[in-house]
Amino acid sequence: MMRPALFSLCLTLPLATPAFAQDLDMLTPADLLPLAQEEGTVTVYSFTSRIGRVEAAFEAAYPGIDMIGFDLSSTEMIARLRSEASAGIANADVIYVSDSPVVLTELLDAGLIAPYVPPRVADLLPDSAKSPVLQQRLSTKVLMYNEESYPDGAPVDNLWDLTQPAWNGRVMMVDPLQRGDYLDLMTEIVLRADEMAVAYEAAFGEEITLDDGITDAGRQFIVDLFANDVVLFGSTDDVNVAIGATGQDAAPIGFTTYSDRRDNADEGWALQVANEVMPSNGIVFPALLALNPNGPNPAAARLAVDFLMGDDTETGGAGFAPFYVAGDWATRTDIAPHPDAIPLDDFNGWRIDPQQTATIRADVADLILQVQ
């Protein structure tokens, strides 16, 4: 049901009808530009402060359109969008957000965000990056180790090693019940239970036996990992220090973000990814770009999304520059992989399917709650 405020907003904004929105979806950036300049501003809710640098680049590229960036964590953004919608307020035009499993269920299904794929880049994206919502780039939560402490390469080659006495109390990660990314990682391990069973046999030469009440190898891994005294933290930075700090004899190992390796020199870390791990070293997950279906600046919103997807140069140009970092990957197939990182095709991480993740994520959280 439409709230009065929302209703009057639609009356005063005849442009915001679905038919018109569909027309806008077809327009090229050149066609959008004059409409967007007439609107004059575009508001972006962003989960990263890098939007500040996009702002400057966008305003240089499209004079006359003021980009207003809001930094909010994904959780805060979801809370803010929901309460704004219930008050009939449409403040944001563009939503740039992580936490895809929650976004799809809480925002897309509720009609609080609308998908948009700029026609200019549609053919340059794999289908998985276009539906149900546009994916701009991919990030990670994967197994990392200390390359100073282990100069011959990763000290483990199978996830199941982490459940062995040698790693008791020496596996670090952020509490999966404090941060969604890490819950997604645990969930993916359950979704890939068959692969986990195969990896178990590879590690121990025998078929896995499940505890009472445990239904698959993925869940068994979570139970065993927690029983092996996995050490939990509140933030990824703390995990990076624990694993990566130089000067450690036998550094612990753990799950963190591949692209944080670029801070090794600045922070005094020796983080390196463990890529050769059975069945996988962790997850690769998307950052999403979507529109507010009732946003006040529909043309400028589309122009901004188009801009954030990068231009046609090899590295994506000014719009993508803040996101062109080693360890993150553009979803666009024509943007060259960063020279300092493993290309996505050679990377061993599981690519999550946010809709699949959403189906059992709460169950996995309940399991962790019980074994923690």
Next chain:
Amino acid sequence: MPIRPFRPLQLPAGLGLNLIVLLVLVLLVAAPLLTILMQTLAPDRIGAWRDVLASPLSPNLFWRPAANTMILGFGVATGCVLIGGLLAWLVVMTDMPFRRLIGFLATLPFMIPSFATALAWGTVFRNGRVGGGGGLLEGMGIAVPDALAWGMVPTMLVLIAHYYALAFTVIAAALATVNGDLVEAAQMTGANRRRVLFGIVLPVVMPAIIAGGSLCFAAAVSNFAAPALLGLPVRMQTLSTRLFGMIEIGQVERGYVLAILLIAISAVFLALGNRLLAGRRSFATISGKGGRARRFALGTARLPLTALALLICVLTTIVPILLLIAASLAPMASALFSNWTLQFWIGDADPAFARGQAGILNNPQLLRALSLTMGLGAIVALIANVIGILIAVALTRHRLRGISEAVSQLSFLPMLLPGIAFGAAYIALYGAPIGPLPALYGTTTLLALALTAAMLPFAVQTGRATVAQISGDIDEAARLTGAGFLRRIGAITLPLASRGLIASLLLCFVNVVSDLAIVVLLYTPTTPLFSVLSYRYASDGFHQFANAVTLVILAISTLAAGLAALLRGRNRPWLSS
């Protein structure tokens, strides 16, 4: 049977005042709380109550975190009252040297973010459990047991070190108003020091002790940073880490249910405190006259007590501040004391450094944020304290069965509500136009309203402690001579409560300046605030910049504290010797 002359309907005295403050509290506190409660009662969400309270998940989801939370709350409240009370007594009532310095230092810990105090603990006591190289003690070859490095003990100690300043501030303000005549009379009739302390001073400042203890309790049970940093590595969860986590992983209903239960449990315990406060009538000691008490001579205990007080202040104030300064200068968080540089403060944007971030003093938003944050802090502190005094007067002078209990509880709630839920409720409630009232969405007014509500616990608690001490006789005398309510507030209550009021203004100001959780949901880019700037830096891993902004906030808070001390200074015989 005597026939009474007909009189117009006689309303209980103070009914109007009570109804007004109740209305304010309903709008500012009850309505948002109800919005949150309703969200957990929707048919598809009500299952969250069973999950939390009666399911196989309950022990880890609720009961154990709740037990940890209560242990923490009581431990911290007790520790804070003991330390804060001791320091307040030493500073205000004894002949200890360095009183001025210690009195100033003891108000500071509260202005230092609790994560900095937790960080300080970690720097010293961190052990091998978390890799990354140990802390100072392990560096010296001293093994640190897990129990001292992680979990309940360090969390409790860090929170005491952080919040005792609350108890100190409230209790010192109350002690300063103890009527010297009483003490003198007791001394002249031969009462010894112990007798005077336990027979006169303690009973008289009891309202302040209860108020300070309650504030510390509420602050401790809702603190997130310390248990998250020090508790998680040994899997100690509190209700605040649990509810933050539940909201963070998208299980919002469970998070809100936990928040409501936290409020309910705390309300029970705080009600006990309120009962103590309301049940006694013998606190009134400020009678508008009477000299200050003669200072207790500490005698042989003077030196050891001075050393103890200085040690507490240095450990809880200077050490965390030095650590923050180091953390804003050191390029590597893992080596806080090497390669210091001022780049994070005054550097130009250089692509080779911190991904091209300029130093904070070169951030054009900083100045704007400075004036805006301070303006907002001042206004909110003022409004919250006006409301706070009115509520305190209503609760102390005009108690009405039913209404007073509701007022008392409502004024304490905001402290226990998670900021994100509070902010969201404010948008949903007041974002859109209501009747003739304009939409407040995106305005500084909405931000100020929410922050005012959030500051009420401080304003009301300190207000109550002070007003409870003011003798009702003066007020009564003024009333008989025909002075109106506002006149009496302005001419009697405010001047006599000024000490407590200044302390409370300061607490509110500091809180507003450093608050984030509520602000982040309500701010707009046209209203950049300090805490948002700091968050922006921290969220992208630029901790040096975030720490630098924190230090600026701290510097402003310290200046405000100094200013408050100067304001009081004109009339504070208790500090001159």
